[in-house]
Amino acid sequence: MSGKGGGTGAKAANALAGAAAAFGTRKLIVLAWRRITGNEPPDHPEDPKVALLHAVIFGMVVGASVNVARVLATRATSAHFAVEDSSGGPE
Numbered sequence: 399m400s401g402k403g404g405g406t407g408a409k410a411a412n413a414l415a416g417a418a419a420a421f422g423t424r425k426l427i428v429l430a431w432r433r434i435t436g437n438e439p440p441d442h443p444e445d446p447k448v449a450l451l452h453a454v455i456f457g458m459v460v461g462a463s464v465n466v467a468r469v470l471a472t473r474a475t476s477a478h479f480a481v482e483d484s485s486g487g488p489e
Contacts, residue, residue, distance in 0.1 A: 405479075407479070408475070408476065408479040411475045411478075411479065412472045412475050412476060415471040415472055415474070415475040416468040416471050416472045418471065419464075419467040419468050419470065419471035419472075420464045420467060420468050422467070423460075423463050423464050423467040424460055424463075424464055426463075427439075427456075427459055427460050427463055427464075431456065431459075435452075437452075439456050440452055440453045440456050443456070443457060
């Protein structure tokens with residue numbers, strides 16, 4: 399990490415960008431799951447009626463995809479605020 403905390407606006411923008419990326423990515427994964435498998439994704443993986451393999455695969459795909467999307471979104475937002483800070487723009 400760079401050691402810079404950033405302003406309150408940058409932190410709020412990072413949080414909002416990360417949340418939006420996570421929400422959108424999960425929705426896309428659910429749509430893709432339905433299209434590829436023809437079934438609804440497992441909403442409650444602890445339910446014994448849900449196949450263990452489906453629960454594990456869905457969890458891994460969603461977890462990895464959401465985390466990658468959040469990282470990319472927060473990095474893009476941080477880069478935007480870093481450019482504003484270096485150009486003397488508002489913080």
